[in-house]
Amino acid sequence: MIPQAVLAGVTAGETAPPAPGANPEDHTPIPNAVAAIESMLRQPRRVLHQLRQPQSGRLIVTMLFVAAVCSLIYGVIVGTFSGGTQLWSAPVKCVAGLWLSGVICLPSLYIFACLSGSQARLIEVVGLVAGLGMLLTILLIGFAPVAWIFSQSTESVVAMGALHVVFLLVATYFGMRFLNAGFSAHEDRSGGGIKVWMVIFVLVMLQMTTALRPWIGNADTFLPAEKKFFVSHWLDCIKQ
Amino acid sequence: MSATTVKAQFRHIPVLLGGCPDALKDWAARWDTSRLFGYALVIFAGAGLYGAAMGYWRSPVQAGYDLVKFPLVIFATAFGNALLNGMLAALLGLNLRFRQSLMLVLMSFTIAAAILGSFAPIVFFIIWNTPSLAGQTEISLATYNVVQLTQVVIIAFAGVAANVRLLRLLELLSGGRRVARRVLCAWLAGNLFLGSQLCWILRPFIGSPALPVEFLRPNAFQGNFYETVFRAIGHLLSS
Numbered sequence: 001m002i003p004q005a006v007l008a009g010v011t012a013g014e015t016a017p018p019a020p021g022a023n024p025e026d027h028t029p030i031p032n033a034v035a036a037i038e039s040m041l042r043q044p045r046r047v048l049h050q051l052r053q054p055q056s057g058r059l060i061v062t063m064l065f066v067a068a069v070c071s072l073i074y075g076v077i078v079g080t081f082s083g084g085t086q087l088w089s090a091p092v093k094c095v096a097g098l099w100l101s102g103v104i105c106l107p108s109l110y111i112f113a114c115l116s117g118s119q120a121r122l123i124e125v126v127g128l129v130a131g132l133g134m135l136l137t138i139l140l141i142g143f144a145p146v147a148w149i150f151s152q153s154t155e156s157v158v159a160m161g162a163l164h165v166v167f168l169l170v171a172t173y174f175g176m177r178f179l180n181a182g183f184s185a186h187e188d189r190s191g192g193g194i195k196v197w198m199v200i201f202v203l204v205m206l207q208m209t210t211a212l213r214p215w216i217g218n219a220d221t222f223l224p225a226e227k228k229f230f231v232s233h234w235l236d237c238i239k240q
Numbered sequence: 241m242s243a244t245t246v247k248a249q250f251r252h253i254p255v256l257l258g259g260c261p262d263a264l265k266d267w268a269a270r271w272d273t274s275r276l277f278g279y280a281l282v283i284f285a286g287a288g289l290y291g292a293a294m295g296y297w298r299s300p301v302q303a304g305y306d307l308v309k310f311p312l313v314i315f316a317t318a319f320g321n322a323l324l325n326g327m328l329a330a331l332l333g334l335n336l337r338f339r340q341s342l343m344l345v346l347m348s349f350t351i352a353a354a355i356l357g358s359f360a361p362i363v364f365f366i367i368w369n370t371p372s373l374a375g376q377t378e379i380s381l382a383t384y385n386v387v388q389l390t391q392v393v394i395i396a397f398a399g400v401a402a403n404v405r406l407l408r409l410l411e412l413l414s415g416g417r418r419v420a421r422r423v424l425c426a427w428l429a430g431n432l433f434l435g436s437q438l439c440w441i442l443r444p445f446i447g448s449p450a451l452p453v454e455f456l457r458p459n460a461f462q463g464n465f466y467e468t469v470f471r472a473i474g475h476l477l478s479s
Contacts, residue, residue, distance in 0.1 A: 051313055107357070107358035107359075107361060108362060111257060111354060112252040115257050115258070118259075204365065205360065207369055211365075211368070227368075227371050228369070229369060229383075232382075
């Protein structure tokens with residue numbers, strides 16, 4: 001049987017990370033959005049512990065609010081490449097895309113968690129997804145100055161699109177680490193199901209970038225008239 | 241049935257999916273009408289939603305038909321083979337009452353339906369990103385293959401997960417792997433045999449753009465699934 005420490009990503013010879021709640025600081029409630037952001041970056045176990053408490057609804061709403069605001073801000077940065085209508089449509093699509101990806105994938109995450117033997121309740125799973133979204137969007141804000149500089153200094157739509165996708169994938173990686181840590185603390189028998197779900201979530205997000213195009217560049221309509229899978233769309237863009 | 245009872249039954253679904261051996265063994269041993277009702281609700285909701293997502297590719301009307309037909313295939317298979325499954329279990333060395341074997345089969349179908357239902361939003365999202373079949377007589381092969389492959393992978397995953405849980409439960413009840421495997425194989429053979437024909441009768445689930453959207457084809461009760469497969473093999477070999 002694989003020890004829990006190894007499942008949580010700790011190699012042999014290292015001590016296992018303490019469980020959420022083991023540190024007395026984890027028990028301090030998270031009162032507002034600023035505290036939530038600080039805790040997510042510096043004390044993620046505190047967030048995980050608070051999500052397991054009975055009154056975690058307020059924290060979840062706070063995280064969703066932070067994710068929405070950060071998405072809006074990053075969306076404005078995305079829209080500065082083309083300007084015009086993209087300055088409002090890109091932020092709207094950022095928020096909508098993130099929320100839709102989360103909502104579409106949430107039921108399958110809960111099922112995978114149950115199949116893996118996790119003791120997480122549905123509200124805790126919602127909280128972990130909210131945490132993933134918040135950490136993802138916080139990191140995108142961190143990338144925002146870099147994205148803005150590139151968008152002001154290049155005219156290539158393909159290059160800017162690729163850069164935003166890379167930032168999204170890097171931010172998603174850290175969000176997934178938080179999610180994985182959350183499930184490891186819930187005594188999963190195996191992390192295989194959660195890993196499969198992570199792949200599904202990334203694929204849904206990548207497809208969402210195509211379903212809600214254009215993000216950069218201009219178009220006559222808010223949403224695309226033609227339906228495409230994201231690989232086909234990217235290949236078409238590269239060929240142009 | 242009170243709302244509290246229904247709520248309690250839904251709380252059992254994570255336990256069912258997690259495969260807690262003591263709880264499942266206890267549930268399999270006792271006939272509980274409220275739990276049966278809970279399973280029926282999950283099967284109807286999960287399989288129905290998945291069927292609707294699948295059928296939406298053809299049209300919203302097809303989605304509505306599949307909302308009913310997909311769970312109907314599952315219920316008809318479970319109840320149609322109930323007597324046979326009960327008898328086979330006893331003959332193969334697992335001493336189960338008729339109600340217990342029916343409960344076990346329904347539990348495994350409930351697991352599969354819960355998994356399918358959870359993937360319904362993803363399937364709907366994929367279908368939404370695919371050109372609709374309505375009004376088209378030609379669909380690109382790549383698009384068709386992507387949708388087809390996605391359906392196969394998801395349905396196969398749900399089936400495998402449900403049968404792995406069922407196998408573990410049969411091992412607990414029989415006290416041995418050999419008897420459990422024989423019973424599972426026998427039940428699978430019977431359910432696949434009947435289920436295939438029921439899918440044939442209740443077709444279409446997606447449908448062809450060249451044919452109208454119908455609940456059942458006019459020739460639903462003429463011919464059968466296996467005849468069609470043999471004819472197709474014959475044509476392939478003779479071409």
